[in-house]
Amino acid sequence: MSRFTVAELRERVDRIFYFDVSSGRSYESLIDALALLPRAKQDFALHWAAVAAQTHLEIGYLVILQAAEALRRMAPAAAEGWVISALDAYDASGIRAAVARLRDIDGFLAASGEPGSRLSLAAVEGRLARFLQGLSGRPLRVAAGEVPWTDTETVFVPSGIDAGSPEASLAAYKAIVGLLWGQTRFGTFNADLEAAFTQAAGEPSGERHDRARNWFPALEALRLTACVARQLPGLGRDMAVLTADLPTDLPGVREDLARPEATVAASLDWLSRLLDRAPPPGGLRGEVRPVAAGRVRSERIGRDTEILRKAIAGLMAALGRQGAGDDTMDIALETGSLEVELSVDGQVVSLPPEGRAAAESLVQDLGLIPPECMTPAGPGEWKPTDRQDPGPTATMETHADALYDEWDARRGAYRRQWCHLYLHRVAPGDPAFVVDVRQRHQPLIRQLRRRFEALRGEDRILRRQPDGDDLDLDALVAAIGDRRGGAEPGERLFLRRSRTERSLAAAFLVDMSGSTKGWVNEAEREALVMLCEALEMLDDRYGIWGFSGWTRTRCDLYSIKDFDEAYDDRVRGRIAAMEARDYTRMGPPIRHLTRLLARQPARHRLLVNLSDGRPDDFGDEYRGHYGVEDTRQALLEARQAGVRAYCVTIDRHGADYLKRMYGPAAYTVLDDVRKLPLKVADIYRKLTS
Amino acid sequence: MTTDGAVLHALAPELERIAEEPYYHAAGGEAALFEAAAVKRLPVLLKGPTGCGKTRFVEYMAWKLRRPLVTVACHDDLTTADLVGRYLLAGEQTVWLDGPLTAAVRAGAICYLDEVVEARKDTTVVIHPLADTRRVLPVEKRGELVRAASGFMLVVSYNPGYQSVLKEMKQSTRQRFVAIDFDYPPPEVEAAIVARETGIAAETAEALVRLGGLTRNLKGQGLDEGASTRLLVHAGHLIAAGVPARSACEAAIGRALGDEPDIVASLDDLIAAVF
Numbered sequence: 002m003s004r005f006t007v008a009e010l011r012e013r014v015d016r017i018f019y020f021d022v023s024s025g026r027s028y029e030s031l032i033d034a035l036a037l038l039p040r041a042k043q044d045f046a047l048h049w050a051a052v053a054a055q056t057h058l059e060i061g062y063l064v065i066l067q068a069a070e071a072l073r074r075m076a077p078a079a080a081e082g083w084v085i086s087a088l089d090a091y092d093a094s095g096i097r098a099a100v101a102r103l104r105d106i107d108g109f110l111a112a113s114g115e116p117g118s119r120l121s122l123a124a125v126e127g128r129l130a131r132f133l134q135g136l137s138g139r140p141l142r143v144a145a146g147e148v149p150w151t152d153t154e155t156v157f158v159p160s161g162i163d164a165g166s167p168e169a170s171l172a173a174y175k176a177i178v179g180l181l182w183g184q185t186r187f188g189t190f191n192a193d194l195e196a197a198f199t200q201a202a203g204e205p206s207g208e209r210h211d212r213a214r215n216w217f218p219a220l221e222a223l224r225l226t227a228c229v230a231r232q233l234p235g236l237g238r239d240m241a242v243l244t245a246d247l248p249t250d251l252p253g254v255r256e257d258l259a260r261p262e263a264t265v266a267a268s269l270d271w272l273s274r275l276l277d278r279a280p281p282p283g284g285l286r287g288e289v290r291p292v293a294a295g296r297v298r299s300e301r302i303g304r305d306t307e308i309l310r311k312a313i314a315g316l317m318a319a320l321g322r323q324g325a326g327d328d329t330m331d332i333a334l335e336t337g338s339l340e341v342e343l344s345v346d347g348q349v350v351s352l353p354p355e356g357r358a359a360a361e362s363l364v365q366d367l368g369l370i371p372p373e374c375m376t377p378a379g380p381g382e383w384k385p386t387d388r389q390d391p392g393p394t395a396t397m398e399t400h401a402d403a404l405y406d407e408w409d410a411r412r413g414a415y416r417r418q419w420c421h422l423y424l425h426r427v428a429p430g431d432p433a434f435v436v437d438v439r440q441r442h443q444p445l446i447r448q449l450r451r452r453f454e455a456l457r458g459e460d461r462i463l464r465r466q467p468d469g470d471d472l473d474l475d476a477l478v479a480a481i482g483d484r485r486g487g488a489e490p491g492e493r494l495f496l497r498r499s500r501t502e503r504s505l506a507a508a509f510l511v512d513m514s515g516s517t518k519g520w521v522n523e524a525e526r527e528a529l530v531m532l533c534e535a536l537e538m539l540d541d542r543y544g545i546w547g548f549s550g551w552t553r554t555r556c557d558l559y560s561i562k563d564f565d566e567a568y569d570d571r572v573r574g575r576i577a578a579m580e581a582r583d584y585t586r587m588g589p590p591i592r593h594l595t596r597l598l599a600r601q602p603a604r605h606r607l608l609v610n611l612s613d614g615r616p617d618d619f620g621d622e623y624r625g626h627y628g629v630e631d632t633r634q635a636l637l638e639a640r641q642a643g644v645r646a647y648c649v650t651i652d653r654h655g656a657d658y659l660k661r662m663y664g665p666a667a668y669t670v671l672d673d674v675r676k677l678p679l680k681v682a683d684i685y686r687k688l689t690s
Numbered sequence: 691m692t693t694d695g696a697v698l699h700a701l702a703p704e705l706e707r708i709a710e711e712p713y714y715h716a717a718g719g720e721a722a723l724f725e726a727a728a729v730k731r732l733p734v735l736l737k738g739p740t741g742c743g744k745t746r747f748v749e750y751m752a753w754k755l756r757r758p759l760v761t762v763a764c765h766d767d768l769t770t771a772d773l774v775g776r777y778l779l780a781g782e783q784t785v786w787l788d789g790p791l792t793a794a795v796r797a798g799a800i801c802y803l804d805e806v807v808e809a810r811k812d813t814t815v816v817i818h819p820l821a822d823t824r825r826v827l828p829v830e831k832r833g834e835l836v837r838a839a840s841g842f843m844l845v846v847s848y849n850p851g852y853q854s855v856l857k858e859m860k861q862s863t864r865q866r867f868v869a870i871d872f873d874y875p876p877p878e879v880e881a882a883i884v885a886r887e888t889g890i891a892a893e894t895a896e897a898l899v900r901l902g903g904l905t906r907n908l909k910g911q912g913l914d915e916g917a918s919t920r921l922l923v924h925a926g927h928l929i930a931a932g933v934p935a936r937s938a939c940e941a942a943i944g945r946a947l948g949d950e951p952d953i954v955a956s957l958d959d960l961i962a963a964v965f
Contacts, residue, residue: 131908131956136963138907175959232900235936236963470771471831472784481782494779498769 004040007032017051017061031065042072049084052411055622056088057096063087063103071106083109085414086160092416093145112161119163120170129158129178136182136233139362143178149287151181152297153190153366157287176239177285183225183240184289186365190298192265194291201272213272214289215280219247220258220268222286227259243286251275264368302366305359309370312356313343405592407553410630420553420589427547427559429574438530442678449535449682456539456689461499469495505689506542506564506601508594509681511579512612513547513559518581520674521613521651527678528611529561529576533568535682541689542601545572548590549582552619556589557582564601584618586628591635591646598644607688608639610648610666611681613674615658629662636666647688649681705758705799714743714750715883720870724751727868733821733844735864738872741918743883744847747872748802757841758799760790764809770816774829786832795820795827798841806846807859814863820844821866874919877903883919888926894935898922901939901964905947905957913953917943935965 005013010032018028035043046068054061064084071080083102086109091099102109112119122129122145133141133156146157158177164170184190198217202209222244230237254271257263343350343360352360363370401421409416439446463469465476473496480490509532511525529545536543544564550556561579562572591610598606616628623631639646646666650659651674659670669684671677727734728751736744745761752759762773775789794801806814819826825838846867848859874880877899885895899922906916921943928938944957 127952128956128959131953132959132963135904135907135956135960175963179963233963235961235965239963470769470776472777472779477779 002040004038005035005043007036010035010043013047014065017047017054018058031062034066034069038069038072041077042068045072045077045080049081053084053088055411056091057099059096060087060091060099060103063100067103067106074106074110085412088409088412089414089417092419112159112163119161120167120174121161122158122174123160125171125174129156129174132175133178133182136179137186137365139358139365141182141185148283149177149181149285150290151184152290152293153185154297154301156181172239173242173285175236176243177287179229179233179236179240180222180225180243180286183229184221187225187228188265188366188368189221189225189289190265190291190294191366191368192269194269194289194295197269197272201269202276209276212276212278212280215283216272216275217268218283218286218289219244219281220254220271220275221265221289223247223255224258224263224265224268227263231261243284246284247281248278298366302363305362305366308359309352309356309363312352312359316343316350316352316356401554403593405556405589407588408631408634410627410634420556420586422556422558422589422593425557425559427561427575427578429571430578432570432573432577434526434577435530435573438527439534442527442531445679446531446534449531449679449686450538452686453535453538453682456503456686463497463499465491465493466495466497467493469497471496503539503541503689504602504604505607506598506603506605507544507607507609507685507689508564508598509543509545510590510594510608510610511545511547511561512585512610513549513579513582514585514613514617515549515581515583516585516617517613521677522579522581524651524674524677525611526576526579528681529579530573531678532682532685533562533572533576536685537568542603544597545576546590546594547579548587549584550586550589550618551583553586553623556586558590558593564597585612585614585616586618586623587612587616588628588631588635591632591639595635595639595642595644599642605689606644607685608644608646608666609681609685609688610646611650611677612648613651615662629658633662633664636663640666645688647684649677649684651677705760705793705797706752707758708749708753711753712746712749713883713886714746715875715879715886717872717875717879720747720872721751721754723868723870725755728755728843731825731840731843732868733846733866735867735869736845736847736872737850737869738847739874739915739918740849741920742872742874743919744872745802745804748800748845748847752800755800755841757843758794758797759802760794760799761802761804762790763804764806764813766808766810768809768813770813773813773816774827775831777831791816791820792827792829792836795836795838795842798839800841800843800845803844803846805848806863807848811860814860817844817846818863818866821863874902874906880919880922884922884926887923888930890926890930894929895926897935897964898925898929898939901943901961904960904964905943908953908956908960913947915947917947921946936961939965 011028014028014031014035018031035046038046046065049068050061050064052061053064064087068080071083075083083106087099087102090102122143126143129143130141133143140154141151142155144155144157145160148157149159150157156178158174158181162170162173164173194217198210198213199205202213204210222240226237226240226244229240257271258267260267343352351357360370402424403422404418405420405422406415406417407419464473466473473494476491476494480494483490509529511529513522517525533545542564543562544566545561547559547561548557549559559579561575562568566572587610591608594608598608615625616632617624618628636646636648648663648666648668649671650663650668651671652659659668669680671680724734724747736747738744748761749759762768771789773789773791775787775792777784778787779785788796791801793799803809803817816827819828820838820842821844825842827836827838828834829836875883877896880902881892881895881899884890884898885892888895890898902917902919902922905913909916924946925938925942928942929935933941939961940958944954944961947957948954
């Protein structure tokens with residue numbers, strides 16, 4: 002293929018960008034950058050610029066300007082990674098970070114290294130998170146950061162490590178998270194570090210202060226490696242690489258900090274004696290950030306104290322005591338294992354799990370449980386937290402109940418923690434709606450119930466089995482007859498009872514977007530009433546949710562009926578109150594229900610999705626191809642998780658995207674909304690019989 | 691017919707008599723509670739995670755109370771006939787064979803239904819009349835009402851950690867029992883148990899117990915349960931047999947707990963951290 006001419010390039014660039022010359026950018030610089038490249042590189046640059054421009058024009062612009070340089074220095078596959086890392090940086094921190102990432106080809110190459118030996122955080126994130134969960138028992142998130150550090154709740158580690166081989170890179174990751182976990186576990190933040198730096202340096206800022214700040218992580222690394230090695234020798238060995246670069250002529254430092262009784266105070270003591278020397282570079286040891294860590298830590302201490310006090314109050318109430326007044330309460334600590342033993346008047350009592358976790362967390366933060374934490378809280382419902390499971394982790398500030406990745410088909414990659422899902426309950430509406438539907442559709446409901454009744458699992462008796470609960474007398478008589486007559490008697494002489502159990506959980510996900518307003522919403526609600534009436538004939542576990550939303554930062558999921566809830570007046574009221582709201586971003590609710598379904602104790606899991614057309618959300622980005630592809634991806638994920646998805650959609654135009662989008666699931670298109678109420682129950686019956 | 695009779699006799703369920711004292715490390719007052727329940731003829735429910743010593747405890751109590759022990763591991767195909775008994779064919783006649791429950795009722799043995807929630811719900815109902823003051827077992831097929839001999843005691847165990855609605859115990863069943871809670875023992879005790887059972891050095895046992903604690907932290911994060919005391923003992927046995935500690939733990943703990951490569955990798959990370 003011959004390379005594009007200037008005129009052809011102008012036309013193609015024109016399709017991607019629509020900024021005007023006054024913005025300080027001109028097509029000419031872009032075309033100049035492309036004109037002399039071979040066709041394959043032109044194609045690469047134009048393709049990825051188009052992809053990137055859909056996220057931000059500036060990124061697309063830079064991709065073209067930098068493409069020649071990037072492709073000179075790396076293979077196209079690596080260069081794709083370079084663009085995607087910039088898009089990830091944009092998602093995480095905005096346009097500045099993305100621009101910096103694109104310009105820093107050196108940095109990207111350094112971080113990515115030789116293919117095969119570099120390990121990216123994305124590849125081991127889950128593994129490290131579980132490793133930390135195992136070590137600490139309290140949640141510690143893993144996230145990418147410029148340098149390793151921790152705020153005591155999130156551990157920031159490099160987005161990629163190249164230590165020569167994947168094994169060595171993994172060991173380096175484990176060493177880093179081990180060190181950062183050690184900081185939270187063995188009390189690095191259990192002192193006023195800023196004040197200590199100032200005291201050691203004799204100045205609140207300046208060179209000596211900086212030296213104190215930079216020596217401290219190295220000293221702590223020595224101390225913590227020794228602490229960890231005492232309990233976890235294997236991890237201690239991995240962590241030894243973190244301090245291998247420290248000068249060998251530090252008389253007495255290593256020995257002193259390796260003492261079992263050495264605390265953070267010991268590291269601080271050494272600071273003033275080392276300030277004449279230049280501190281070693283942080284490297285994999287990273288930094289200690291006292292202010293950020295202190296804020297998070299004190300919030301957690303407050304929270305844990307509250308939980309512990311409430312737990313103790315609950316315990317005292319259970320013991321039949323009012324206040325702490327004349328009781329002697331004692332907490333015994335097993336510092337090695339964090340075991341906390343609470344005794345009241347010399348008698349050992351056991352805290353509820355939440356209280357115990359809070360107490361253990363306090364011991365990790367404070368080294369002890371201060372007396373004020375042990376005064377029972379005033380009366381009040383024992384409610385540790387409404388949100389036990391925060392869902393996937395995020396570094397971004399959010400109050401969402403869960404965060405979900407979203408598939409960006411243009412990039413061919415997930416946008417991490419992209420969608421913020423909020424869970425709501427619908428306030429019950431007028432139950433008269435349900436009464437009315439029941440009356441109007443009385444004969445139909447009766448018919449549906451009869452059909453559903455036939456689905457119930459029942460005992461069957463299997464005859465002529467080789468083994469079983471009882472003798473099959475018919476078979477026995479025949480066998481005796483055979484034997485008397487000289488024939489070979491049969492051996493299958495038993496009856497066996499076999500039960501065909503329906504082990505099934507179903508979730509119904511109903512579109513509550515603005516476009517359903519009117520007939521569709523009405524039909525959906527009617528469909529739900531008839532479905533519930535029919536499902537009451539079976540023991541299947543089922544739940545109903547509605548969804549709507551407005552952009553990725555507000556995806557709403559409304560719970561109408563949980564799996565465990567009975568179909569009662571409250572549920573009927575909620576069905577009546579379902580109303581058309583905003584937009585249709587289908588990925589997050591599908592992913593959330595997949596997760597809920599996966600937890601259901603059933604052999605078969607079914608997700609039925611009712612909607613009125615293609616996924617749609619505010620803003621051009623999601624509409625069309627992007628939304629269709631993400632929904633398809635969410636359905637694929639559901640299938641991988643063992644959830645069978647079925648989509649019922651009302652679309653008079655029978656659009657072509659349906660086949661693509663619902664490909665991973667099965668689906669039905671209804672051309673008439675009036676068919677919906679009967680159809681949903683019928684589909685369910687067919688799927689489960 | 692006599693030969694058939696002899697064969698059938700050999701088929702009758704054997705009642706286990708525990709001659710030697712089983713090793714059991716008491717965690718609290720469970721033995722005293724159990725004895726009191728035995729005196730007062732109350733059935734006992736042992737609650738606790740798998741592999742924390744429930745079965746060993748029952749063996750120990752059977753030895754202590756000098757009663758025969760019948761253990762039935764319940765499963766979802768366990769039928770009433772499997773517990774109560776059934777007719778067998780002998781030549782052209784039918785011969786009744788007592789099931790393990792009936793045998794225990796007649797002999798005054800301790801009948802231990804392990805993981806009782808695993809049994810079909812209709813099956814567990816047969817224990818109801820045995821588990822209240824009536825202490826009788828109706829054997830419908832023979833039209834017989836077997837009265838429990840004085841030593842008979844019903845003990846069932848279940849693991850509340852399953853969290854599965856299908857595996858929950860019905861109130862009508864559970865409210866007949868005296869319940870005793872079991873859990874993994876405190877670290878020092880657990881280490882002593884592992885060392886005693888396997889003969890490994892105390893430090894190795896402590897490291898195994900520490901590993902057990904780390905895996906229990908992963909409960910709910912891809913693991914249904916952490917490593918039980920039993921798994922730690924298995925790993926200890928392998929180590930005692932000369933297997934290097936890491937390989938022993940990977941086989942006895944890592945691979946035993948999970949199948950998913952991700953989870954197994956995480957468990958291996960924890961093993962590598964401890965050893």
